[in-house]
Amino acid sequence: MKTVKQILCGCLIFLAACSAFAGNKEAGKALYDQKKYSQALSRFLKADASRDAWVQNRLGNMYLLGKGVKKDPKIAFQWYTKSAAQNYPDAYSNLGRMYESGDYVGQDYQKALAYYEKGEELGSGEAVNNLGFIYEKGVGVKQDQKKSIDYYLKAAGMGNTSALCNLGQKYMYGDGVPENYESARKLFDAGSDHGDACCLKGLADLYAEGLGVQRDPAGAFKLYEKAAQTGSEDAQRKLALAYEHGLGVKKNASEAFRWYQEAAENGSSKAMERMARVYFHGQFGQKQDEAKAKMWLQRAEKQRHADRMPPPDVADTLIMRMFEEQ
Template structure:
């Protein structure tokens, strides 16, 4: 019981100390998170008057939104400019929002776009999104679906979810062909309908990557009902065209019996095709088949060779190779290493 009280006391002391040493700006952030906007604003204002660019941006934001203080766009503009002059991307984005607002006496789409652009060039995702919508919704510019999509894609590339924005783009702009890279970005953000549309269009032009992606999406029911038969058709067509990713996926399907009868020999056949093109995932899969003796005669030397080659680009193969070595003799390991050194991928 004493131990529990002691631990509680220590915890309280640590928390008190952390609070005591928190900067005024951090205290304001906490007050803001707690919903105590008036108190947060007062601290932000004090720090802003000392020249803190972060606090200046917050003061400008609070004035523009009327949070914790009466709305005053003129004061918001002044504080945001002070912060932006110090290079704050957030302040630049807030300025864009201030100028974009039709209810503001400072309303100007040209200035909004200018400040969004400056913030976007500094990597501010909110500004990138806002630029996309300006082009999408004709705010001071003619509608440009390509530019709108370009900005949304930049946001997606930063790791943010832009699925809603992409859906709005499709609703307003309709459909367009799009590049393979456009399709991959749409797929990454789980806008499967858009990705599928792009890949289907490209597959009609015999783009092997798109053919494979349609097969992959069919196999796993992404953007359509799951259909393993169609998935295998896509895999096979792309595999026969020499696409390593498709060859590996087709081999994987044969190994597990997904969409085709299970057949280890056919799995090895397609794994080999992809592995010969230096696809590390296929090399690992081929190493596994040799280690387990599935579809081939068990051969630790060849398994080690393929694990070793795979480990160059697939780091997980290092573990598989090292675990296998525990079952091998030094001479076997030396032979496998020699085979790996002498190996060359198919051109």
């Protein structure tokens, strides 16, 4: 039979382990927020990743996006699966996204829908937002704008900033709702207050085009810059465009190239097409390089297919035809 001393020693060891786990988890969060991803990854792995669903889900995100580690959708899927096994709501949403995109797993819209619905049941605002998206676009379900808006409203009410952006875009373009720039601005403002990159970029678009507000290229540039720094590839492309044409900022070819490249590396098919033109024509101080131009066009075509986007610009199509005729 254990003595009181042995029991107390056991308790102290257990508490020390819990403290170390909590310390690594919190340190990992802080490092992640500082974009010190490699250090954050190390801390998360030192935390009790075999038991903590939040840590497992975050590790899945890092492996899926290649933050602090080489991108590996297979390992990301494994971490998400472990997290979902403990009923972590956002893990179901992330598994749904993988089945929707077909990234590592085979594309399966019905599985994606099932995972999103399970995430919604458990309280994931991100899963609810994703349901709004698939009904908006008709991905594996019959397109239903009313249902889509209802899901976006529900997700926004749960504090999901992506839903605020999606609603803002619908009001901005009059997609399924009457066009209303004021409503769009309010929604983008609300998300921007929380640092949402999509909302910052949407707000920048309003000021860049003067939609419902006084046109303000300099103000738009600052918003694009802020959104770009948080990782929005579309904002990075718009920032490059501003540097290229001097929109709200002095023209700067090297900065334009840097941000087009950043946006392209982060998955913007339009930026990939622009990079192809850069190398095909030898722009921004770069040497003509047909091999690089072709590589970027091929990557853009693959990305457009993955994003279910329309065909590229005429100029890019002509460049691709020239390569095909060689």
